[in-house]
Amino acid sequence: MESTFPYSVRLKFPGDLDYIAPVRKFVAEMLQAVNFGPKFAYRSEIVVDEICYNAITFGCQSPDATVEIEFSIHEDRMELVIKDPGKGDRSNRERLRHAVDGNLREADRKAGAKKEKLGLEIVKMLSEELNFEIDNNNLTSVRVVRKREEVSAKP
Numbered sequence: 001m002e003s004t005f006p007y008s009v010r011l012k013f014p015g016d017l018d019y020i021a022p023v024r025k026f027v028a029e030m031l032q033a034v035n036f037g038p039k040f041a042y043r044s045e046i047v048v049d050e051i052c053y054n055a056i057t058f059g060c061q062s063p064d065a066t067v068e069i070e071f072s073i074h075e076d077r078m079e080l081v082i083k084d085p086g087k088g089d090r091s092n093r094e095r096l097r098h099a100v101d102g103n104l105r106e107a108d109r110k111a112g113a114k115k116e117k118l119g120l121e122i123v124k125m126l127s128e129e130l131n132f133e134i135d136n137n138n139l140t141s142v143r144v145v146r147k148r149e150e151v152s153a154k155p
Contacts, residue, residue, distance in 0.1 A: 007034065007073040015060025015067055015084065017053065024048040027071060027080075034073055040149050043126050044078060050119040051082045051142050059084030059140050077128075077147045086140035 009030065013019040027048050028041040036044075048069075055067045062085070070081040124130050129145035 005034075005073065005075045009069075009071045011069045011071070012066050015056045015062075015065035017056055019067075020049055020052045020056070023052060023069065027069075030071070030073060031078060036073075036078070036148060040146070044146060047123050047126055047144055047146065048080065048082075050123050051080065051144065054119065055082055055084035055140070055142070059086050061085075075148075077145055080144045080146075081141055082144075083139055083141045086134055086138040 007030070011023060011026070013023060024045040028045045031041040031044055032038060052067060052069075059065070060067065065085045068083045070079075070083075072079045120130065123144060126146065127144050128147045129143065132140065132142045134140050
């Protein structure tokens with residue numbers, strides 16, 4: 001694949017956990033095709049897995065719900081925007097807000113320590129940016145930026 005940056009891909013898939021594995025594999029293969037290292041690609045798979053899992057588990061409540069990924073590869077970073085219909089209840093949206101802000105433990109304590117975790121701590125560790133937004137139509141968007149760990153020399 002010729003390396004002319006940026007590359008952008010938009011995927012839309014059903015809100016079903018079975019679709020996560022092929023989506024994360026696709027992202028990793030795209031990264032490696034443009035000379036990002038295997039370590040970066042693997043860690044990006046973890047990020048995609050966690051964010052998509054949360055989108056499906058907490059945001060896709062109706063049978064026809066879909067998840068959309070906007071995936072951009074730049075020379076020095078990758079950017080992901082993952083959107084779900086956000087039809088989850090208010091407590092799920094509040095937990096997401098607290099998790100992104102780093103206050104999930106406090107939110108869980110106040111709510112009676114819910115069983116399910118959002119897994120965003122690992123995403124925060126692997127990423128330079130993590131933020132989210134809920135629009136007027138209740139569409140939840142999570143944006144992640146990962147900077148390239150090593151920049152390979154151009155031939």
